Amino acid sequence: MAQPSSQASFTVRRQEPRLILPAKPTPSEVKQLSDLDDQEGLRFHMPFIAFFRNTNKKGGNETYPDPVKVIRDALAHALVYYYPLAGRLKEGDSRKLMVDCTGELGVLFIEAVADITLEHLGDAIQPPCPYLEHFLYDIPGSSGIIGCPLMLIQVTRLTCGGFIVATRVNHTITDALGIFYFLNTIGEIARGANEPSYRPVWKREILNARDPPRVTCVHREYDTTVGTGATMDTHADLIDKSFFFGFQEINCIRKHLPSHLQSSSTFEVLIACIWKCRTIATEHKPNEMLRVSYMVGAGGKRGIKLPPGYYGNAYAMPSAISKAELVCKNPLGYALELVRKIKTQMSEEYMRSVADYMVIKGRPHYSTAGHFIVADSSRVPFREIDFGWGKPVYAGVAKAAPNTSFCVRFKKSTGEDGILIQVSLPLQAMDRFEKELAKFTGERPMHVTGDKKHAIIISML
Structure with a gap:
């Protein structure tokens, strides 16, 4: 818990985490990471966060879509294309990492509510977000590398109607551009698209070592x-x-x-x-x-x-x-x-x-x-x-x-x-x-x- 200050306090309430599976059956297979992916320096979870305003401007008593439900449903459909993100890593010979894609494990998802407005958060929307641990709760046992979920997403509603989407991804599986591709796909599907504009490509063998390997540069x-x-x-x-x-x-x-x-x-x-x-x-x-x-x-x-x-x-x-x-x-x-x-x-x-x-x-x-x-x-x-x-x-x-x-x-x-x-x-x-x-x-x-x-x-x- 953060230390109290002169600023107003706020409460974050979250539901029990759940696993989101691909919306349709996906291939059951084992996919190797590249020899750039599985280096020791990338064996950690990388956090991202996004803050959105309430853009519903109509008056009356009209019921608006719930961002939690919209994003959760779109996530399940996005995982049909990015199904390796729903898998789990395992380690083979010589510490080689590979993804066990079963389609039965899924991405961790948390629904939460915070009684604070986006305006009241102020500078906290800039990185480093001082409340990251509350907008992206670290579920015990979820942040390991082998056998753990590759991704965690928390969507937090705010009292102003805005919301926060925070996500954590195992860095061995993707980089910043890759996580953009995935989140953008969720957004496109949430807005009604049938398929992503960026079709995901695996082909990790492109960045594998040569046979035989030979170091030719100074590193x-x-x-x-x-x-x-x-x-x-x-x-x-x-x-x-x-x-x-x-x-x-x-x-x-x-x-x-x-x-x-x-x-x-x-x-x-x-x-x-x-x-x-x-x-x-x-x-x-x-x-x-x-x-x-x-x-x-x-x-x-x-x-x-x-x-x-x-x-x-x-x-x-x-x-x-x-x-x-x-x-x-x-x-x-x-x-x-x-x-x-x-x-x-x-x-x-x-x-x-x-x-x-x-x-x-x-x-x-x-x-x-x-x-x-x-x-x-x-x-x-x-x-x-x-x-x-x-x-x-x-x-x-x-x-x-x-x-x-x-x-x-x-x-x-x-x-x-x-x-x-x-x-x-x-x-x-x-x-x-x-x-x-x-x-x-x-x-x-x-x-x-x-x-x-x-x-x-x-x-x-």
Whole structure:
């Protein structure tokens, strides 16, 4: 239960969870994941959340559709196409993961009610949502990897007529784009479509290791000899905040760059700035070797041709390395030059080499020591998801991780559009981070969230 604060309390009541099965019989089979899917670093559950307004504007006593029933029914029909999501993982030889698709297990679904309005939630709709554990209840025993449900969905009605759709998915089965495909399919069916516009494609063998496997590239993201010093990565007392970057903030940051780097993408500039500020804030030893990585999709100009609708994990995260003191003491352009080089590493050969590395090395976890990772989900069109009540106020990744930040698209209440980046740091390091970041953004008050609390009461309906 969250700690009470000066804000008004609210109550969340939820029904017993139930399993939603595909609406029609589906194939009974075992489907292997790719050698990119089943690496150790993806063996966790990834949360997403979306907030919707009440768009029923008619007067009178007309009865309107219940979003819980509409979404629950559409979910069952969507699972006919995405039936592996209703299965369970099992592990074979050499830790190889596969999905046992029986059609008899299903996706976990929770119906809930909260006596609060969307307006009263205020900044809590921005990631990291401080009430995620209440809008996405962690059913005991449901968040494992082997033999557990691959997906959990909770739909929470609000007193204003709006609602929240929160979902958690086993990351080995899909990535952010894949979860968009699935949620979008639920929305299309909820609005009357007979089939999805994005036909799901399995074909995980496309991203399997070669025979025989052969590592042909340097994969610093898995190198345990880099960043071995004591860092905040093992710190247990972390806080999460989000930072908004609109047109003005981004322009202020660009003023710190030389002319030959002005052509850098906004994403590259923001990664470099966050990495530099974070490195200063976490007070690494001067000679400690650090890494920065960001996730690059497999299907670029030099990548692997993936069929439309492929919903497996389809990215790698090449790294750049540097001594901590060089990141801290050099101008921002130094960090940006390193960040820009990351994308040049990505190619079809790099992706093949990652898959081969997984098989040869036993599917290892990426190294976390001295490693900062950025995932850009701002290009995933979560804001287009529509269950029949219009587009969401916010939809996307729900929270950051200790060494990983997420970039998401966000529109402020003023109408200003921009990028929201989530950061997770110890309290004192977060204070230092904000001070360093203010030096680059012109000390304009940024929209920061993550530390507001309401008192919450949880009960069963």
